[in-house]
Amino acid sequence: MQKYDLAIVGSGIGGALIGALNKDKKHILFEKDSNLGGCASTFKRYGNYYNTGATTFVGYEDNHIIKDIFDKMGYSPDIEESKVAIRTIQNKKVVDRVRDFEHFLSQMQEYYPNKNNRIFWEKIKNIDERFWQVKNIHFAKYSLKSYIKSLLTFKDMIRTFEMDLFKSADSFIKETLGDISQEYKNFIDAQLLITVQSRSKDVSLLSMALGLSYPFHKVFYVNNGMGTIIEDILKDVNVHKNEEIFKIKRKEDYYLIDSSKGEYQAKNIVLNTTIYDSKNLFDEKIKSYYEKFEFSDQSAFTLYLSIDSKKEFLEHYQIILKDEIPNCISNSFFISFSKLSDDKLSQNGYSVTISTHTKVSTWKLLSKDRYKKQKELTENFILGHFLDYFDSINKEQITKTFSATSATFQRFIGRQNCGGKAINIKSILKTPTCTTPFKGLYNVGDTIFAGQGWPGVALGASILNKELNEEF
């Protein structure tokens, strides 16, 4: 039986970063799918390539976690900065999220006027800037050293943010902007749904600031698809693709791993499975540890299009509608176009990924027939509104259309839930961390601290890497 010091289950952003940072160890990384990257993968269907979920790449700038990690690896990704991070359209009100603060603010004043817009948005930007200046953020449990490091982080956070750390997003909105219109609220909430997977009523001021500020950072387009970054960083990693882990048993001083292709031993295991799915890998004690984490029912509905057009589009748009999308929990959808200059993604016209939010329970118990009908209903609704807004595209130019629900995500990457839970001062102690009560067993990914997207998962991976390096 092959023996390893480190086994990683999953090649999502978290698993891939840990693999790349530890390739000098005796390691192995298992990925059940044929594509690497999970939600951040790129797949081929009907002869065309599509980004599965993640399309925007943020955090590759000085003093930022992703650049720090990639510099350490000696890797520079093939990326291009987007001039407009996202164009948000609501009732013909068009706001381009650009890095130039004054330009952004003048659009806000035109479409969402408020005498305190400057105060509000300056504070949001300032909180985000200060957060990324806090060094050595640590959050882990189950050992004295981890608790001490976490307490020191908490102390730094209080010193940096003072009472703002304890404020809710809603109270800050009220105290600065007053009673804002439903449209303004929708504008804020639509952005928060794609970044922190929650609306302003459920998050802290800090989470809102981080969620609303991503377009003030450099936002990049990844040439040849998001999955290329994952494939690149895993180049020298011992990756076993198309190999699913079924069971893991804890032995005296190692773990016994049972996969679709064989058995392995490893002293340390990093799970890139979600905190809700990890329970399925274990029996008894470890299973009951994972069972304590209450399932988050949130997931994604994604629509993939190929469009035969030579007209120029921005890379990202967000359309906010009056009504909720059928079978979804949002009234907005996010659209990402490939660049025409991208030889891989745009080889047969534009490759488009559209995403919105849904619930796992909406799709779970449907009969095959009803599932198909409901999926078509959602698909056609989004497509209809997409064509309304992009009147330079006609239906005949759309050469391929297909979609994915939480059930599709389950089939390909073993997760129904997509997106973490909102972190606030009340929920922080219940938030899972990279360490577990079991020696040698660790977690990484968007359902554990610090949350989802490239910056959130990378922050979690860097904390885990510090913990791991104390082990080796």
Ligand SMILES: Cc1cc2nc3c(=O)[nH]c(=O)nc-3n(C[C@H](O)[C@H](O)[C@H](O)COP(=O)(O)OP(=O)(O)OC[C@H]3O[C@@H](n4cnc5c(N)ncnc54)[C@H](O)[C@@H]3O)c2cc1C
């Ligand atoms: C629709 C959508 C749009 C998004 N857009 C963006 C965006 O634009 N920018 C951004 O930064 N973030 C975005 N995100 C969030 C981001 O994609 C995720 O937070 C991130 O990719 C999750 O990474 P992860 O490490 O949790 O791994 P996951 O993506 O969950 O990957 C886990 C991997 O583990 C594998 N696996 C699971 N079980 C097993 C097993 N038993 N054996 C072997 N392998 C297994 C899976 O196949 C998968 O490859 C988006 C997410 C979604 C769903």
